[in-house]
Amino acid sequence: MSTPTDQVVIITLQHQLTAARASGDRVAECEALGNLGIVYYQGEQWQEAIATFTDYLNLAKKLGHQWQEGIAYYYLGYTYRAIGELAQAVDAFCAAYSLSRQFGNQDVFLPVWEQLNESVEVYLSKKEPEFLNRLLPHPAILTSLLGYVYALSFLRDRTREVIRRVGNFGSEHVLCT
Known part of the structure; x- marks a missing residue:
């Protein structure tokens, strides 16, 4: 479950994500998405984690960052497993x-x-x-x-x-x- 501390971290990461998008810094955007997805995962906010990791994955693919693509798949796997979606x-x-x-x-x-x-x-x-x-x-x-x-x-x-x-x-x- 998400704690008040998690909410502060989520808000901070959302601000970082917004700033990265506003400045056009796709690498910082990708990092912010990955970090935000991890916080959602740790807070058991499964749907938010899936949506964020999916955005992270798609951006990593666009940027050609296979390392981050692999990490996105890694966390998506754990998130899907946590909610019992074994096929995904x-x-x-x-x-x-x-x-x-x-x-x-x-x-x-x-x-x-x-x-x-x-x-x-x-x-x-x-x-x-x-x-x-x-x-x-x-x-x-x-x-x-x-x-x-x-x-x-x-x-x-x-x-x-x-x-x-x-x-x-x-x-x-x-x-x-």
Whole structure:
């Protein structure tokens, strides 16, 4: 929830955004949009965050700032995930992951990769085939995620086999159910 302090920060950032637009400083406008979106996100003002991050994304694209474009997708993914819109979150995370990999930024792509993995598990548990359709435009990500899922399944099966061979040594030692 938004606090009075958040409201002061939002007003300050809105003034910065207005000033940047008035002066035609597109780079400052882009920065202000990103910062404003983060404050909306932190204050759980989801619709404002989505609208602001979308404006941030569109401006970053116009400016050719792929780094900021990746950050916009990153925050859009988290915002969509927070409101339960997993399909949009997956789309945003895929775009963020692809862009952040180009820059070799592990601070961004590793958390995004974790979010994609969690989304895979949610989709698989719900047996929603649309998930794979969302990943078809991203063959490298799809291949990696399916490899990840296969590896987890393989490890779970091997662990069960080892437990069977060793014998039942107490429920406190069971690794997989």
